[in-house]
Amino acid sequence: MSNFKRRDFIKTTAAAGVGATLFAPNIVKGKDDRKVRIGFIGVGGRGRSHLRNILLRDDVIVPAICDIDPEAITKAQKMIKDAKQKAEAYTEGEFAYEKMLDRDDLDGVIISTPWLWHTRMAVAAMRKGKYAGVEVSAANTIEECWDLVETYEETKVPCMILENVCYRQDVMAVLQMVREGVFGELLHYRCGYLHDLRGVKFNGESGAEFGPGSHGEARWRTAHSLHRNGDLYPTHGVGPVALMADINKGNRFVSLTSTATKARGLNDYIVKKAGEDHPNAKLKWKLGDVVTTTVTTARGETIIITHDTNLPRPYSLGFRVQGTNGLTDFDYHTRRVFIEGTSKGHGWEEAKPYLEKYDHPLWKKYGEYAKGSGHGGMDFFVAHAFVESIKRKVNPPMDAYDAAAWSAITPLSEMSIANNGEPQSFPDFTRGRWMTRKNDFALNDEF
Template identity: 40%
Template sequence: MNDNRRNFLKIGSLAGLGLASGSVLAACQTKTEGNATATSIAAAAGQQAGSQIFNMSGYKAPKLDKVRIGFVGLGMRGPHAVERMSYIEGVEIKGLCDIRPKQIDKVLKTLEGTNHKPDLYSDGPDDWKKMFDRDDIDLVYIATPWALHTPMAVYGMEAGKHVAVEVPAAKTIDECWQLVETSERTKKHCMMLENCCYDFFELLTLNMARQGYFGEIIHGEGAYIHDLVDLNFNKNGYESMWRLEENIGRDGNLYPTHGLGPICQIMNVNRGDQMDYLTSLSSNDFSMHQRAVDLAKEDNFFQEYTDAAFRGNMNTTMVKTKNGRSIMIQHDVSSPRPYSRIHVVSGTEAMARKWPSPERIAKGHSWLKEDEMKAVEEKYTPEIIKKVGDLAKQVGGHGGMDFIMDWRLIDCLRNGLALDQDVYDAALWSAITPLSEQSVANRAQSVDVPDFTRGSWKTNAPVDISLQGAGNTNVLIGK
């Protein structure tokens, strides 16, 4: 009865956000258990046999002088995105959507004194569709709970909009294929908002790899190690406890993309290399169940969580690529550890490591000295950091990387440039979650990784992180 109630509450909370349609609810009712992803993987195998509709890798959409944006989801991430975008030249904020009018009112205050006068959408569970269906919006920015990401992204592309969607872009393999097929058919960008690809050291090491500093890349490591127990169990944290619910009945790497994205770009995954197979193992849960029990002693609200099947504390997933490289990805949001995304790059000539701080680079068996590090940074700092790095630190957003991501997206759309992250990245990086769940449920047995490019990875060009003669989008400090 508790499981049934929890599923009911999960669906009800999404409907309560005012962002769920019938198709969304159907997706939410799918519960991943054991080898329940097998059907999705079989479907994916069938999809792979088909031909590519249109290759979105390197696709340059027609230039947009103005990028007119509609935002949906104004909880934890959305409000900051609205404010960041208000500083960027060529942006028009046309719509704000959330079922909670108070959230919209808070965001409107950040736009006071600007030229942005968005229309507001908070009237019922399908109001977001009205915003998506408008003819005067070019880009929809999705910052809702995870289960809504794919349904909204697909609807947006079908409505003729480019899509920027928070991580993860999809929860199942079927959803990954939906994103790919829709983007290819509509020729609309679907970018997952993986902000960590735009952090300063990650961009530095990407540029170093592009210029051969590390030699042949052998191995990479990434992670999301972030103690979220207090926040996940906070009744005033995530709306309707949705993120805590995501950690129930699913055991694998539920949030792989922060550590994985930068490593995939450095290894040219989807553009010269491809994931082949993975194996995944989780520890038991030593934290979340006990927290639920402790809280239930004081507050009956948490009683339903005392019998929940929480995911294990630490998940470690290993990936082998077609070209023989290896990737380790870890996920732990319930152990009392310092924050870390690890970010290790290991090559035949050098290596880099970001955590624990300070950031380090090694040649041979020794870390570079301080003056040597400064010389490397001076030589390899990419154009984008030189252009907007200092401004990004002023605007903020996880130290500035969020702003760099948003600025880069707008600059690419305004200049008709290919995006750094395309729909194949969104699908592949998100697919780690259901694939890892299947491996964990089968005693860490290896699982094949679908090729969402359908073989085009062999000829796709690596990401060009230079400004490519563009970079002409100004930052309007002070709005």
């Protein structure tokens, strides 16, 4: 039913003309101005999740896809055929995406590839005049962060970091509470990525293999844990917090310090799965099992970010927002609020009444259509924002400056840990414009 609802949503808004600019002229001259043309670079698990949501829209055509994995291409092509569309596949080598980007019938591309390709593909897309929607994190090094910003400034072609958690329903409700002053002046945040990924990092015959011959993210993601020590995946937590704290739009990240525990979780997992004699049991993993990063902002707030993916644990993003009037801890396993003068005594209140009262207008408007789109509905909103930004020819709600600032946490945390927790300064990717830019995230009635 959810799929039909989302299709009906597109048809209804088309007929009613929701918003004066809902169907702005298409970027590609001579094409149907009610159709956005989006290509896909990477159609593995995450890429096909985006593809599924995009194919449900009657206002989008998918003319081309790119991947070097034949199985991924086959699965994606079946989805496209079932949607009564036809796409050309680009599969010849790691740089096949460059040929796809030479097409003149693409308005934008969605990039869902291994991390090391994100920046170069986004930069290539912008240079070819295509909106770049890039999965997280958007960059691996400070140089890559600058590449995103400088390419956007040079080409004026937008780049959107596809951070779906920014659209999670409880996250957006808390954003409303922040904007309406429920917590008073904000002082402190906590967030992170606390997710047992051992089963993602390893598979194969023994359950302890990675790299060539394995499948899924084990082919590429696990190597980062072997060679790098830092917060390797910060944006699910820090993206929502950055929007609440007006980062790049009235505020900015100033510095961070990071520390890491010893690395034991992956060795222990391999031994339990395959025994002490398995070759991978002898590896020395660089990534500390728990990485803790503290960020300071220009307005004097602090943000604690935790990265924890190598140990047995339930999933959590560890959100906390705290101000002069109170605070909230909110996640799937704990949703609670304390507001001075409202909450009784010094006890916590259930967050549910607050989350319902401050449910964001976008969720009130589109929540039913978002059901079944993935990750509790937030995947609908992030895809919708990307498509609508292209239609309207406007900068997306999470732009190249956000992609750079949020992603910079990874290399800066690596540098801090390598230097015994020494503070690291954030570049000002906006070159001072953070002081005058306005935070308009989710203030538009459409995205």
